[in-house]
Amino acid sequence: MISTQPRALRPASSPVVRALQHGDIPYRGVIALSALAILGLVVGVGVMLWIYSEPTRVAAGWSFVVETAWNPVGEVFGAAPFILGTLNTSLVALIVAFPLGLGVAIFLAELCPIRLRALLGFMVELLAAIPSVVYGAWGIFVFIPAFVQPLGDFLMNTFGNPSRFPFLPILKGPFFGASTLAAGLILAVMILPTISAISRDVLLAVPRAQREAALALGSTRWETIWQVVLPYGLSGILGGIILGLGRALGETMAVTMVIGNVAQVSASLLSPGYSMASVIANEWGESRTPMYASALIEIGLLLFVTSLLLNIVARLLVWSVSRRNPDAGGGRA
Amino acid sequence: MSTPAARRWTGAAARERKRRLVNILMLGLTGLATLLALVPLAWILAEVVARGSSALSVEFLTQTFKPTSLGGGGIWHAIVGTAILVGLASLLAVPVGILAAFYVVAHPNSAMGLAVRFGTDVLSGLPSIVVGLFIYTVLVIERGYSAWAGSLALAILMLPVVVRTTEEMLKLTPQSLREASLGLGAPEWKTTFSVMLPAALTGVVTGLMLAVARVSGETAPLLFTALGSNNLSVALDKPMASLPLTLFKYAVDPSKTRNAQAWAIALVIIVLVLALNVGARLIAMWRSRMMR
Amino acid sequence: MGQSVSVTLPVGVVAPPLSVASTAVLGAASGLSAKMKLDRMSVYYGAFLAVAEVSLPVYAHQITAIIGPSGCGKSTLLRALNRMNDLISRARLTGKIWLDGEDIYAPQVDVVDIRRRVGMVFQRPNPFPKSIYDNVAYGPRLYDRIPKSELDEMVERSLRRAALWDEVKDKLKESGLALSGGQQQRLCIARAIAVEPEVILMDEPCSALDPVATLKIEELMQELETDYTIVIVTHNMQQAARVSDYTAMMMMRPDRAGQVIEFDVTAKIFTRPGDKRTEDYVTGRFG
Numbered sequence: 001m002i003s004t005q006p007r008a009l010r011p012a013s014s015p016v017v018r019a020l021q022h023g024d025i026p027y028r029g030v031i032a033l034s035a036l037a038i039l040g041l042v043v044g045v046g047v048m049l050w051i052y053s054e055p056t057r058v059a060a061g062w063s064f065v066v067e068t069a070w071n072p073v074g075e076v077f078g079a080a081p082f083i084l085g086t087l088n089t090s091l092v093a094l095i096v097a098f099p100l101g102l103g104v105a106i107f108l109a110e111l112c113p114i115r116l117r118a119l120l121g122f123m124v125e126l127l128a129a130i131p132s133v134v135y136g137a138w139g140i141f142v143f144i145p146a147f148v149q150p151l152g153d154f155l156m157n158t159f160g161n162p163s164r165f166p167f168l169p170i171l172k173g174p175f176f177g178a179s180t181l182a183a184g185l186i187l188a189v190m191i192l193p194t195i196s197a198i199s200r201d202v203l204l205a206v207p208r209a210q211r212e213a214a215l216a217l218g219s220t221r222w223e224t225i226w227q228v229v230l231p232y233g234l235s236g237i238l239g240g241i242i243l244g245l246g247r248a249l250g251e252t253m254a255v256t257m258v259i260g261n262v263a264q265v266s267a268s269l270l271s272p273g274y275s276m277a278s279v280i281a282n283e284w285g286e287s288r289t290p291m292y293a294s295a296l297i298e299i300g301l302l303l304f305v306t307s308l309l310l311n312i313v314a315r316l317l318v319w320s321v322s323r324r325n326p327d328a329g330g331g332r333a
Numbered sequence: 334m335s336t337p338a339a340r341r342w343t344g345a346a347a348r349e350r351k352r353r354l355v356n357i358l359m360l361g362l363t364g365l366a367t368l369l370a371l372v373p374l375a376w377i378l379a380e381v382v383a384r385g386s387s388a389l390s391v392e393f394l395t396q397t398f399k400p401t402s403l404g405g406g407g408i409w410h411a412i413v414g415t416a417i418l419v420g421l422a423s424l425l426a427v428p429v430g431i432l433a434a435f436y437v438v439a440h441p442n443s444a445m446g447l448a449v450r451f452g453t454d455v456l457s458g459l460p461s462i463v464v465g466l467f468i469y470t471v472l473v474i475e476r477g478y479s480a481w482a483g484s485l486a487l488a489i490l491m492l493p494v495v496v497r498t499t500e501e502m503l504k505l506t507p508q509s510l511r512e513a514s515l516g517l518g519a520p521e522w523k524t525t526f527s528v529m530l531p532a533a534l535t536g537v538v539t540g541l542m543l544a545v546a547r548v549s550g551e552t553a554p555l556l557f558t559a560l561g562s563n564n565l566s567v568a569l570d571k572p573m574a575s576l577p578l579t580l581f582k583y584a585v586d587p588s589k590t591r592n593a594q595a596w597a598i599a600l601v602i603i604v605l606v607l608a609l610n611v612g613a614r615l616i617a618m619w620r621s622r623m624m625r
Numbered sequence: 626m627g628q629s630v631s632v633t634l635p636v637g638v639v640a641p642p643l644s645v646a647s648t649a650v651l652g653a654a655s656g657l658s659a660k661m662k663l664d665r666m667s668v669y670y671g672a673f674l675a676v677a678e679v680s681l682p683v684y685a686h687q688i689t690a691i692i693g694p695s696g697c698g699k700s701t702l703l704r705a706l707n708r709m710n711d712l713i714s715r716a717r718l719t720g721k722i723w724l725d726g727e728d729i730y731a732p733q734v735d736v737v738d739i740r741r742r743v744g745m746v747f748q749r750p751n752p753f754p755k756s757i758y759d760n761v762a763y764g765p766r767l768y769d770r771i772p773k774s775e776l777d778e779m780v781e782r783s784l785r786r787a788a789l790w791d792e793v794k795d796k797l798k799e800s801g802l803a804l805s806g807g808q809q810q811r812l813c814i815a816r817a818i819a820v821e822p823e824v825i826l827m828d829e830p831c832s833a834l835d836p837v838a839t840l841k842i843e844e845l846m847q848e849l850e851t852d853y854t855i856v857i858v859t860h861n862m863q864q865a866a867r868v869s870d871y872t873a874m875m876m877m878r879p880d881r882a883g884q885v886i887e888f889d890v891t892a893k894i895f896t897r898p899g900d901k902r903t904e905d906y907v908t909g910r911f912g
Binding site: 024026027028030031032033034035037038039041042044045048049051052099100101102103104106107108110111112120122123124126127129130131132133134135136137138140141142189192196220221222223226243246247249250251252253257277280281284297300303304307308310311312315 | 352353355356359360362363364365366367369370371373374376377380381384428429430432433435436437439445446448449451452453454455456458459460461462463464466467470471489492496520521522525546547549550551552553556557577580581584585592595596599602603606607610614
């Protein structure tokens with residue numbers, strides 16, 4: 001029987017008790033904890049790496065960064081070959097990936113019919129979904145023999161011979177496939193989706209009114225893009241490049257499998273090299289002594305700090321473009 | 334018009350042609366760039382399928398490790414290992430990620446809310462090998478290589494993806510739902526769980542799929558945590574095999590048998606990763622069509 | 626001003642459009658030539674008819690205003706004149722638009738050239754985030770490699786004609802965005818003038834500006850008339866009455882298409898309009 005009498009309202013109680021009854025306090029506590037966990041992780045990674053790299057940090061100080069000899073047996077640990085190797089491969093990757101990535105972004109944002117835009121964009125992003133180790137295997141067995149080897153041979157024979165002109169020391173042999181060039185090219189493929197996706201979003205955020213103003217003055221489409229749209233979105237595009245650079249710095253497996261893993265400082269792109277992430281991955285198993293392990297961890301600390309800084313700069317840049325205008329527009333409607 | 338300036342325009346026919354040419358050329362180059370960008374994708378997929386399918390077989394998928402002298406065996410141990418590592422990582426990352434997203438959506442403009450958003454971005458940009466080192470210092474030094482450690486490392490990598498997709502989905506759910514629930518006197522946590530989360534559910538699921546796709550192929554962090562193994566094991570406190578680790582080992586192995594097996598593993602991983610990515614995208618499209 | 630010949634339509638639901646012949650009688654009587662002519666021009670978005678069969682002349686060195694209630698297609702009509710509708714992929718045009726006797730939609734026509742000759746000023750000022758100098762110099766630089774001294778002269782000339790020179794001559798290197806709304810709009814006018822157009826289209830140029838800035842721009846329009854042909858879309862009737870020589874009244878038909886229902890000398894439209902709907906609109910009875 002349903003009671004027809006009105007139910008009594010709950011007796012009054014203090015707000016705290018009510019909140020507890022409703023479960024709000026535990027709820028708010030739990031989500032705050034989870035949020036803190038994220039912050040704690042970021043800080044924690046830095047702290048732990050700092051602590052566990054202490055032996056080499058204290059022993060060598062800043063000279064760790066500039067020492068070019070890496071001799072674990074003789075307990076000489078210099079990070080310079082790896083820092084330079086990482087920089088070289090990342091630079092090669094950026095030089096190749098930036099124009100290509102920007103071109104893709106311009107095509108997708110300004111020229112491509114809308115229906116194709118999502119599909120093509122998705123396919124380019126799939127490049128980022130392929131795991132690093134698969135890129136590495138493809139690099140060893142397919143890309144190097146079929147592309148990098150012939151390319152490198154050609155470059156070495158044309159520009160790498162000191163007795164002929166023009167001579168570019170950067171392309172001096174000997175060349176055996178596994179090299180800074182190979183790693184740089186594969187990295188370029190891996191960071192291209194990052195650069196193109198961010199640049200595309202930046203370009204789409206440029207207000208339609210800017211494009212219309214340029215076109216109404218009689219600009220061609222390319223002139224509109226090159227002289228008005230790109231400059232408008234420049235800081236955001238720069239942010240995308242920096243994020244791509246950040247990715248390139250930390251890539252491990254693909255680079256390890258194709259760079260040759262020789263700890264030397266060489267001027268030539270065609271000689272084997274070594275990157276920060278690769279040396280950690282490769283030599284971890286052999287690091288018997290505390291100093292050896294600490295050296296590798298210190299390299300990891302350097303990677304952490306660099307990626308943190310790059311991330312901050314990049315996010316600020318990307319954020320600054322989208323903040324500048326309320327309305328966003330595209331090229332072709 | 335007969336001003337000198339006007340005559341300038343009509344007299345510059347050659348320059349007009351040049352502008353038109355440059356326009357067509359540069360626009361064509363961007364199309365070319367797009368084609369060029371897709372070449373590696375097609376190439377890698379083609380090679381993986383071609384080389385991987387020859388070593389792929391039911392036996393390969395269901396047997397565990399055997400030395401090459403005995404035929405090479407299969408990767409069942411690695412499949413189980415990856416499933417355990419990724420499954421455990423998901424169990425860790427999803428609740429924490431969702432809860433953190435709730436926090437961010439509830440306090441969008443507070444200092445802490447912004448800090449968490451920023452922290453998520455930083456985490457997503459960290460090299461995965463650094464994450465592996467971190468877990469090593471925290472866990473492995475004391476207790477040795479284990480599946481726990483591997484899962485933790487993968488969970489950290491999954492967190493930013495889960496947080497970001499959950500956050501975006503929650504932001505898209507109409508405020509009117511939330512207000513209706515609160516207006517009826519429901520407490521905050523109930524509103525979130527019974528009303529907003531189901532509305533954001535497909536988003537959370539796609540986020541999970543993308544996060545799983547991301548970590549299924551991760552090798553570097555596992556080098557210092559789960560270490561990899563040749564044995565079939567479900568012990569969480571011992572080293573555990575995984576597909577990408579095995580791929581790496583077999584790819585750099587001098588034996589041709591192992592190399593062929595590496596391609597087969599690559600095929601398995603690629604199929605998994607692509608299926609998850611495409612699936613997530615399809616679900617998102619289906620969902621946005623339902624919303625209209 | 627020309628001899629006023631009233632060309633109106635019978636008060637019907639869907640009325641036949643004005644013909645070029647009937648409207649041309651107007652200006653021809655006073656010796657004016659038509660810089661541009663619209664001949665049964667219609668604009669479609671996909672299958673939807675947005676502007677129906679407009680035929681009217683745009684007389685050289687006159688200001689022609691297009692007025693009418695919101696949503697009746699005035700901007701669409703205006704944008705057809707410099708082919709800005711081309712940017713919308715589903716937009717189609719039937720009929721013809723003549724500029725000095727050439728069909729601007731003919732296949733061999735270079736749309737870039739049309740847009741130089743028919744310039745546009747937009748509703749909201751949209752200067753580039755470049756310096757004032759670079760904003761004005763943008764157009765000329767597209768067309769030729771101009772020596773700096775000549776470019777300086779062109780920039781000064783355009784800014785003077787836009788009545789902005791005195792206010793910015795000492796800060797040409799500053800960003801165009803640092804100017805007030807009214808100044809930004811005059812900068813956009815200077816920018817448009819710099820490519821020496823023959824026609825200037827203005828799409829509600831003062832709707833985002835305060836009354837003082839609006840007045841300045843209206844004075845500017847009267848000065849520009851001597852050198853250019855101006856077509857202005859405005860929802861401000863007083864502005865149309867103050868500024869323009871000829872006015873076209875547009876209305877939305879029941880099938881949502883916009884149509885020009887009356888075109889005449891401005892004074893006539895506002896004092897003795899021929900069509901009742903025009904009279905209702907200009908006297909504020911609706912709209």
